[in-house]
Amino acid sequence: MLFRAAAQSPTARLTLTLSATPASADPLPPSGAPAPAARVLKLEAALSLLSQSGHDLPVGEPGSAAWLQGLIDALCELSSRDALTGLANRRHFEMVLAREIDRVARAGEPALLLLLDIDHFKRVNDSHGHAAGDLVLKAVAEALLECVRPMDTVARIGGEEFAIVLPNCSPAFGPMVAERVRTKVERRPVLIGLTEKISVTVSLGGAFAPQWVRSNVRLWLERADLQLYSAKASGRNRSIFEPAVVSMVTAEEKGLLFSTSQFDDPSDESRDSHA
Amino acid sequence: MSETFTHRTPRARITAVTSGKGGVGKTFVSANLAAALAKRGERVLVLDADLGLANLDVVLNLYPKITLHDVFTGKNRLEDAIVPVAGGFSVLLAGSGMVEYSRLTPEVRDQLLATVEAVTPQFDRVLLDTGAGISDVVLYTISLAHEVLVVTTPEPTAMTDAYATIKVLATTQGRRSLQLVVNQVLKPGEGRTIRAQLQQVIDRYVSPSLEAPVTLDYLGDVPVDPAVREAVQRRELLLEVYPGTPAAQAILALAARIAARIAA
Numbered sequence: 299m300l301f302r303a304a305a306q307s308p309t310a311r312l313t314l315t316l317s318a319t320p321a322s323a324d325p326l327p328p329s330g331a332p333a334p335a336a337r338v339l340k341l342e343a344a345l346s347l348l349s350q351s352g353h354d355l356p357v358g359e360p361g362s363a364a365w366l367q368g369l370i371d372a373l374c375e376l377s378s379r380d381a382l383t384g385l386a387n388r389r390h391f392e393m394v395l396a397r398e399i400d401r402v403a404r405a406g407e408p409a410l411l412l413l414l415d416i417d418h419f420k421r422v423n424d425s426h427g428h429a430a431g432d433l434v435l436k437a438v439a440e441a442l443l444e445c446v447r448p449m450d451t452v453a454r455i456g457g458e459e460f461a462i463v464l465p466n467c468s469p470a471f472g473p474m475v476a477e478r479v480r481t482k483v484e485r486r487p488v489l490i491g492l493t494e495k496i497s498v499t500v501s502l503g504g505a506f507a508p509q510w511v512r513s514n515v516r517l518w519l520e521r522a523d524l525q526l527y528s529a530k531a532s533g534r535n536r537s538i539f540e541p542a543v544v545s546m547v548t549a550e551e552k553g554l555l556f557s558t559s560q561f562d563d564p565s566d567e568s569r570d571s572h573a
Numbered sequence: 574m575s576e577t578f579t580h581r582t583p584r585a586r587i588t589a590v591t592s593g594k595g596g597v598g599k600t601f602v603s604a605n606l607a608a609a610l611a612k613r614g615e616r617v618l619v620l621d622a623d624l625g626l627a628n629l630d631v632v633l634n635l636y637p638k639i640t641l642h643d644v645f646t647g648k649n650r651l652e653d654a655i656v657p658v659a660g661g662f663s664v665l666l667a668g669s670g671m672v673e674y675s676r677l678t679p680e681v682r683d684q685l686l687a688t689v690e691a692v693t694p695q696f697d698r699v700l701l702d703t704g705a706g707i708s709d710v711v712l713y714t715i716s717l718a719h720e721v722l723v724v725t726t727p728e729p730t731a732m733t734d735a736y737a738t739i740k741v742l743a744t745t746q747g748r749r750s751l752q753l754v755v756n757q758v759l760k761p762g763e764g765r766t767i768r769a770q771l772q773q774v775i776d777r778y779v780s781p782s783l784e785a786p787v788t789l790d791y792l793g794d795v796p797v798d799p800a801v802r803e804a805v806q807r808r809e810l811l812l813e814v815y816p817g818t819p820a821a822q823a824i825l826a827l828a829a830r831i832a833a834r835i836a837a
Contacts, residue, residue, distance in 0.1 A: 405679070406677075406679065406682070508712075508745040508746070513745070513746070513747065514747060516747075516784070517747040520783065520784050521744070524782050546737070547733050547736060547737050547740075548778075550778075551736070551774055551778050552733060554773060554774045554777060554778075555729075555732060555733065555736060555770055555771070555773075555774045556729055556732075556770075557770075
């Protein structure tokens with residue numbers, strides 16, 4: 299496929315000179331005087347990036363509007379993907395998250411953000427090598443994709459950290475998805491050599507976008523990350539969700555709120571100094 | 574990437590006045606603060622966002638012909654529902670019959686948003702007098718505001734509810750600074766003590782789980798004053814009928830601090 303596409307787009311076209319007339323009419327200028335610099339597109343880097351990443355090259359007559367659109371689309375696609383796993387990368391993920399926040403604010407649909415992290419991934423790299431680590435990352439990515447709906451976005455957002463954005467996901471459904479992901483990964487040994495298999499587990503943290511409220515990406519990530527941290531801290535290979543409503547005031551909080559030690563404490567004044 | 578409508582600076586500053594617990598003088602503070610800000614030359618609107626149990630009309634002794642209800646149902650235009658009052662500011666009353674709006678349906682949300690959007694170009698400041706509690710209507714209303722003013726009293730139940738409100742707003746709306754007014758204090762300095770108590774619990778139980786700490790911006794306190802009771806019973810503004818009393822002076826001081834926050 300790659301070779302055929304390359305044959306259709308000879309290397310002579312890697313530098314494309316645009317004429318004043320529509321590109322589709324006559325993509326190549328008459329030979330002779332060099333075109334002004336501003337009209338010359340150097341496409342070599344873009345095309346070799348695409349072919350090196352195994353991407354199909356744009357179809358159609360090189361230089362035509364359709365061909366250029368195809369090239370731009372392919373570059374957009376490339377810049378939104380994680381090179382190793384093919385999942386959405388962090389850039390694309392944050393865009394999806396922002397879009398989802400907007401939708402939740404407008405329509406009030408519940409949306410879930412799941413953050414997950416491979417447990418003890420450093421051990422895999424240390425004892426089996428980075429190539430094995432890469433195989434594990436790919437296997438986890440595949441497992442995640444098998445657990446979600448087409449409308450969900452699965453992303454690799456850090457070394458061994460992944461995220462899933464689930465639009466229109468009811469609160470009851472969230473923990474089910476998380477458990478499905480967790481068990482799917484746990485029950486899928488990864489072949490890292492001719493015969494050697496290793497198993498990994500993941501920890502998950504989940505937080506729903508506050509309905510009707512215009513939140514932001516940083517805050518939503520922070521809330522899900524906090525739950526992921528709890529899942530790690532409480533023993534890994536588990537999923538923890540943010541409690542639905544945080545309006546409850548615990549006895550401990552009340553105890554501190556009404557502790558008399560702070561009353562009439564002159565040191566309070568320092569805290570108010572900026573007010 | 575803003576979490577509220579903070580980018581619309583040429584328009585009115587929107588402040589949500591909320592409390593958690595009812596009966597702490599939230600509407601009293603909103604109305605008199607509006608009068609005090611108006612005395613400073615601001616064009617102020619108080620929007621009665623307590624859709625379920627509106628009582629700004631009671632506090633101000635108004636018998637509105639046209640209310641937010643009429644605007645929501647399309648019976649009247651928004652500008653006809655904005656009423657100038659004796660304190661030198663304007664009000665937009667929820668009116669009775671708003672019970673059907675006490676749940677946050679998409680219609681209520683759109684209507685509230687459209688109303689707030691429509692009034693902001695005409696004023697320097699809009700005070701959103703929210704209902705008690707932390708229902709989704711209250712939280713949504715607050716999300717429309719640039720800043721939040723929490724009213725509490727030294728009562729333990731009021732403090733607990735104020736704390737719960739602050740906690741929810743910090744975690745769900747990313748609020749990192751909330752203004753605090755302590756109403757009905759018995760002795761000078763009591764407001765500062767309450768503030769320190771609340772801040773202490775926030776520092777210990779709320780801020781550690783967030784990216785940046787949550788700070789209470791203490792605006793001041795309002796003393797218990799027989800004149801307040803008198804004014805409330807006469808259903809008039811304290812600032813109009815007893816402007817020289819300690820409580821009225823305290824409210825003027827709050828307005829001065831709020832105005833200074835904007836200038837800074």
